[in-house]
Amino acid sequence: MHSTSSIIRFVIVMTSIVALILAALQNGLKARHDRNESLYSKKATLAAVSNEIDGDFSKLTDADIQNIFDNQIVQSVIDASGKIYSEEELLEMGVKNGKAENLDLAKEWKKPAEERLRPVYKFTNNSGEDFYILYTRGKGLWDEIWGNIALKSDINTVAGVSFDHKAETPGLGAEIKENKSWVRQFIGKKIYDGLELASITVRKGGAKDPNHEVDGISGATITADGVTAMLETGLEAYRPYLETLKN
């Protein structure tokens, strides 16, 4: 039977050792953690133009991704009116390095739509063609979903999309991220119908309009509806900016 004081001594010693070990590990690894997070979201952004990147996209190394971002991407941040912010303005607003890649998008989407900052990534592929990667966020079945949509320089044709989610069901809603053939359907679709912004709709039961619709995913109607909704509101929010690009 241990005395009370020896118990207290034991607990204090143990707590201190544990706290020290973990704090040391956390500090030592923090740089890697941040780098990993940043590369993860960069890879997701690039996934929207995976078709335009030479080689197997899934085999891209961290160095490759950083390389593409440094040399083939021009980052900008716009607001709801389409105004582009300079790096200095972004730095003043607290965005690290004044770069779009450091926007806290989850936080931005908690603000009202008029106050949101949105990223735009202009990607130039190895043949010199330009693509514009936009970002949108919405609600899936269980929790948030988000995605990137890349437009060709005609600001109409979709060059690719990539989606991600917080908690959709594996095998069902999660297919928006995993199912590469479903995602590939978006390539070649148009977001404008004449002068009207028609966006892309995920249609349960199969796409009917070859320009503006894609097939749904069985068992994932609500997630798919979420994708349709976030594409519509997302593109609508970028409209002022897209108009300036078209001119």
Next chain:
Amino acid sequence: MADTAISEKKKTIAFGKKERKLLTDPINDDNPITVQVLGICSALAVTTGMKNAAVMAVAVIFVCTFSNVITSLFRKSIPKQVRMIVQLVIIATLVTVVELTLKAYAFESYKQLSVFIGLIITNCIIMGRLEAFAMANRPYESALDGLGNGIGYGLILLIVAFFREFFGKGEIFGAKIIGATSEYAINTTESTLFGWYQGNNLMVLFPSAMFVIAVLIWAHRAWNTKLVDVS
């Protein structure tokens, strides 16, 4: 004569029959999942792919072995009143170490396993072994026991993951084997022998893990009949 008898007793065997039993029992007769009914929770959620299952298995082997060793080293100094909390803190610390390491060196796995890394803490196998073995045995044996149980667990995990990944997605460790597009080694839309094959999407959903384990237990007990009705 007496000298050799004493020296034989003093000779410590590094890896004798008893030690081997510590390693092999949890694989068959005393398997944590199929016999002891422990560690089920994580076995279900992470077995959608063999890669995730393998990472989880390694994590559990690590935590189980080292928590066994640490607890065994301090088993005489841990005050009885705070025994459970101390054990939990040891486990929680090791799991945090695993999480921080995964986040730094295996980010993809970290993202995919998410909440379930933390749930290793409540993996009954680890706590169970601490109470049942490490508190009453020496560090070396405890290490072997932890290792054995971790391996027994990992084995079941990989078997379940194999069935779920192969019949659900047509992949093994991410390598595309059989499926409906040209990315797969066997393209069912073009193959004449396997054209009828369609992946079973149910395998990717949670309940399928239950069914696979049920069949595994059935097979295990039919083969090892002394396990019938044991739990």
Next chain:
Amino acid sequence: MGELVNIFIKSAFIENLALSYFLGMCSYLAVSKTVKTAFGLGLAVIFVLGITMPINWIINSYLLSENGIFGVDLTFLRFILFIAVIASMVQLVEMVVEKYSPALYNSLGIFLPLITVNCAILGGSLFMVSKEYNFSESVAFGLGGGFGWFLAIVAIAAIREKIKYSNVPPALRGLGMAFLLTGLMGMAFMGLMGIDPAAF
């Protein structure tokens, strides 16, 4: 208020901790041989979840986050603090039950301390963090989750009691059958996916 009821119903039925996420399986399978023990354990789980969720929320928001009283990101201590809170709460519940209702304490026996390592309890807290619920939402989530787990374990205990008298192959008897049943129940609960309680 409506939003809270919404979360309660969601976590009890549509995101059932036991049958949709398969958390707390160890005790779920080991203790469900009779309805009586299942009932007792289920009630204890509701209670522990309902208490630990808000406490863990407070710890997470005020101690561990960068905006908390320490001002530093201490989230790497989350696992340790959460499990310590759970262990302490279970210890407390044990002492209270032993003092005020010895009969209940005796019938629950070993199952009470076992709640500490029930993945559903820690899992519930970790989900609460990942879903970023606020305080009242955490309480609703805890009570609802506990209630759902309670329903699940009582249901399977009832089925297992009946199945004891059926002609099950020897190698499948007991544990194997329980897994099969849980899988089927899980499939049934999948039918509830996507229901938005707010629509009612």
